[in-house]
Amino acid sequence: KKHTGKNWISLAGRFSFRVQSIVIAFNTLHASNVSGCLFQPCDKLTHSLCPPSYWVRWPAPCRQGKTNINSDSSVFLLKKYKLHVRFVSEQQFRLDYEPLLRTLSCDTEQQFTEVLNEILQEVDRRRRFSATSAERSAVIKDIYQPLHPQLYCLQESYLAPKFKKIIEYCQRSDASQQGLLDLLEEEAAPRVYRFPVFERGFCEQLMEELENFEQSSAPKGRPNTMNHYGILLNELGFDEGFFTPLREQYLRPLTSLLYPDWGGRCLDSHKAFVVKYDMNEDLDLSYHYDNAEVTLNVSLGKDFTDGNLYFGDIRQIPLCETECVEVEHRMTEGLLHRGQHMHGALPISSGQRWNLIIWMRASQERNKLCPMCDRKPTLVEGMGFADGFTKHSDASTLVSCVLT
Ligand SMILES: O=C(O)CCC(=O)C(=O)O
Numbered sequence: 473k474k475h476t477g478k479n480w481i482s483l484a485g486r487f488s489f490r491v492q493s494i495v496i497a498f499n500t501l502h503a504s505n506v507s508g509c510l511f512q513p514c515d516k517l518t519h520s521l522c523p524p525s526y527w528v529r530w531p532a533p534c535r536q537g538k539t540n541i542n543s544d545s546s547v548f549l550l551k552k553y554k555l556h557v558r559f560v561s562e563q564q565f566r567l568d569y570e571p572l573l574r575t576l577s578c579d580t581e582q583q584f585t586e587v588l589n590e591i592l593q594e595v596d597r598r599r600r601f602s603a604t605s606a607e608r609s610a611v612i613k614d615i616y617q618p619l620h621p622q623l624y625c626l627q628e629s630y631l632a633p634k635f636k637k638i639i640e641y642c643q644r645s646d647a648s649q650q651g652l653l654d655l656l657e658e659e660a661a662p663r664v665y666r667f668p669v670f671e672r673g674f675c676e677q678l679m680e681e682l683e684n685f686e687q688s689s690a691p692k693g694r695p696n697t698m699n700h701y702g703i704l705l706n707e708l709g710f711d712e713g714f715f716t717p718l719r720e721q722y723l724r725p726l727t728s729l730l731y732p733d734w735g736g737r738c739l740d741s742h743k744a745f746v747v748k749y750d751m752n753e754d755l756d757l758s759y760h761y762d763n764a765e766v767t768l769n770v771s772l773g774k775d776f777t778d779g780n781l782y783f784g785d786i787r788q789i790p791l792c793e794t795e796c797v798e799v800e801h802r803m804t805e806g807l808l809h810r811g812q813h814m815h816g817a818l819p820i821s822s823g824q825r826w827n828l829i830i831w832m833r834a835s836q837e838r839n840k841l842c843p844m845c846d847r848k849p850t851l852v853e854g855m856g857f858a859d860g861f862t863k864h865s866d867a868s869t870l871v872s873c874v875l876t
């Protein structure tokens with residue numbers, strides 16, 4: 473099927489600098505292997521849609537996550553230089569990046585030391601993340617009064633009718649990938665699918681809730697180093713009543729048919745957050761891959777101009793062989809893609825853009841090879857779903873990865 477996104481080859485040299493610097497960066501760190509994608513039936517958790525009561529925000533966590541402690545092989549974003557780098561040791565980092573950083577005007581020893589310090593601080597932040605996140609969740613639970621408590625529990629009425637129709641099809645015993653593709657109508661970029669997810673009223677209320685939270689005195693954890701104004705939805709208590717049933721009952725039937733080769737049949741945890749772009753805050757998001765097997769990105773609004781997404785290829789393909797496709801994102805609609813499919817967001821030129829991002833993970837895939845560091849993960853206990861790894865000896869225990 474022909475994709476509907478705009479191909480960058482045909483666009484004016486608007487993005488040439490950006491692509492150039494990314495090409496250099498990724499050629500430098502291009503040493504990764506494609507993970508083998510085998511699947512076995514996963515141990516399914518059963519969640520049913522819960523009643524619209526406020527308590528569902530805070531049931532006991534049903535699984536414990538694990539983290540990969542291979543922090544000596546991590547990927548970092550140097551925002552100032554718009555560059556993702558891999559840091560193993562100072563020596564490796566100097567060898568791999570000193571010449572490149574010089575071309576990006578990081579050309580004194582002092583500037584280089586600042587970069588090193590920034591990375592070391594980030595290593596420390598990632599090591600402490602699980603504990604600080606748990607502390608924040610406890611305080612939020614104590615002091616934050618939700619504006620729309622009913623939102624914390626998934627209701628069928630929040631979902632777009634077309635989305636429910638698609639999922640109904642996926643749940644049929646005779647459902648096939650081709651049948652689903654016919655129903656989806658649109659492939660925005662190769663293996664990137666667009667479809668309505670929520671009703672407009674739900675998107676508006678969710679943004680009101682999150683604005684209310686931002687204005688409150690509750691502590692805020694940011695989703696990752698790429699985005700300074702996002703909100704981690706698990707810390708607010710959205711996981712159990714909202715995102716777990718959404719993933720298990722609605723999204724997994726869909727990803728099972730679309731991405732069986734990327735763990736789509738056994739997505740067993742997620743990280744859900746909102747990213748926000750504003751003229752006075754973050755404007756764009758540089759080219760990256762997600763710490764996820766499959767990602768759903770839903771546009772919540774508000775009014776904005778520009779800020780399109782762009783997709784390249786999966787990260788194992790060298791950038792010099794990559795053709796980028798620009799994809800429009802429309803309020804209430806979702807873009808579903810492979811986490812390892814490289815992408816970014818172009819700058820908005822007015823207004824405010826909010827997106828709901830669900831990074832979905834398949835422990836069976838990532839236990840074999842961490843999608844961020846390309847190694848077999850070394851695991852430590854984490855809170856909640858953590859980074860979606862599990863200990864083989866104990867499938868009910870999830871573990872996390874310091875690379876997010
Ligand atoms: O802003 C967007 O739409 C993309 C966000 C994204 O790719 C991410 O947070 O992983």
Ligand SMILES: [Fe+2]
Pocket residue numbers: 760761762815
């Ligand atoms: Fe992303």
